[in-house]
Amino acid sequence: MSMEPDDFLRAVEAALFVAEAPLTPAELKLHVGNGGDLDAALQALASHYAGRGINLVERGGRWHFQTASDLAHILRREKDEPRKLSRAAMETLAIIAYHEPVSRAEIDSIRGVQVAKGTLDVLMEAGWIRPAGRREVPGRPLIYATSVEFLTHFGLGSRRDLPGMDDLRAAGLLDPVDLALEGMGGQSVLENDEEEA
Amino acid sequence: MSMEPDDFLRAVEAALFVAEAPLTPAELKLHVGNGGDLDAALQALASHYAGRGINLVERGGRWHFQTASDLAHILRREKDEPRKLSRAAMETLAIIAYHEPVSRAEIDSIRGVQVAKGTLDVLMEAGWIRPAGRREVPGRPLIYATSVEFLTHFGLGSRRDLPGMDDLRAAGLLDPVDLALEGMGGQSVLENDEEEA
């Protein structure tokens, strides 16, 4: 089968393995010297590695090892990680749920705080909101609405199941007493709502 | 012929190639799944790469690719030279490795001199030793042991591969002096023939 690799080929193999970036044959020679036919060694290595989990490839005259393209999925493994929504995201979601469809500017004006771009992204990523067209006003802003997943996640039959203002008041949820405790004073105009961690 | 085992082996090969640190079989499985016999794949890969410019090695239960040692001269760069250890640090490391877990007082008693605070720090910083609990004797001194990184760095599959380990143990040279004296019955003190090599 495959012959025992000679030392020159082994040197080329090792040099390519440790290299920080793809190497030209000239750069390779600085390492491995002239003790063999470099082109032949590269070809031999490329064919040796063809079909393996690692391939030796040439791109624009530079050589490097890379994983076989069909194995990309094992290099990135996804893992679910439970995370809690930030307060900014929670509020934005609530506004969309109660007022949909609603534009970003409208969300801002209801919240009294500018919503950061990332907040809508997070809600979109969570699958709870969706773009719902554009408002036919100057600038034609995107408007957002909640999704079916939103209803499912929150156990709502429909948006009408959301408690109304009277319910909120009765539950003491409109009570401004606790606002000071919520750190309202520290809120800047454009809040920094980078999701934690 | 079935492609399945081949793809599994290729996946293991690729995962080990891109990994930033040596991997345990359990870590590997997180990426390559259970679609094949991992131990068999690792053995097959290790033997495939034996004699090549790159070798697959196991150190302390973790696997990684590294270049063949005879190619050091073409791959070594000025800045690769690891920090030179002081004699005190080298001896302390050896004492910990061959005796672990071991307290500072025990290290001192072998060396006949107090180990400087900085010496243990240097070894700890290199990642080669780690605190391994406390000895349940008066004063409850910290005890030290070597780490997986130690095995990796020095190319040891396990502590059993420490050079001369078996000879030292057989010669009783890893036993404390008191224990050795006891073994000699405390008698015939100048007759060395009781202490066998």
Added chain:
Amino acid sequence: MFSQPAVPSPETLPETLFLSFDAWEGPLDLLLSLARNQKVDLREISILALTEQYLEFIEGARQLRLELAADYLVMAAWLAYLKSALLLPQHEQEDPSPEEMALRLQLRLQRLHAMRDAAARLMARDRVGRDVFTRRKPEGLRLVKKAQWRASLYDLIQAYGQIRARTQPVVHTIAVRPVMTLDEAIQRVGSLVGTAVDWTRLESFLPPDLDTPKAKSALASSFVAALELARQGRLEMQQDGIFAPIYLRARAPNQGSAA
């Protein structure tokens, strides 16, 4: 059984010894260096000869006025004692016996030597980053954490409640206070004074059964109304002193203003 790493040759050793004490990691280390110059297995070393060498060496260092760390001197004292104990005839069994002490020293030297040798062999191994190399820039296996966003319905409505609570325009509702307007009072006092031919107290012109706030307002308004009506010449007012009751009566067409 131990490989012998390069040892200073006997010719160069004395010079090296005197040059620096930093070359030794303590007296045991110095003893080991001297012992290895005996060029025999450490198990067959002559502790007596070693002791003499050490004492000689320390004496030499003292003559050169080298700074000697205390533990070198402690070792010298101990070895001097050991030497005499080994040479003198033993009267009775001392504990520990000089032989045992010598053996202990020998065992310690063996152990130190074993570890020194082991350290050298360890350092000579193929070390990662010096002799063997791993990839310098591995792509890394990525564990992509996919966020599973969590929020409860309570979180949602609470958030909404808070927004509403903090953005609701703050309305200051001013309570409608019970007052008698001046016009009302002028009309009432004006119509009633016509029936009062004689002096009548101001309070008598107030509507009956008023609650306190309204009564005060009515009193004040009626007083101002009385002043206005007096100015118009329609009634006369009289008060005997400060805080005394105020009296009103309709003004006769031929009379002048009241005092």
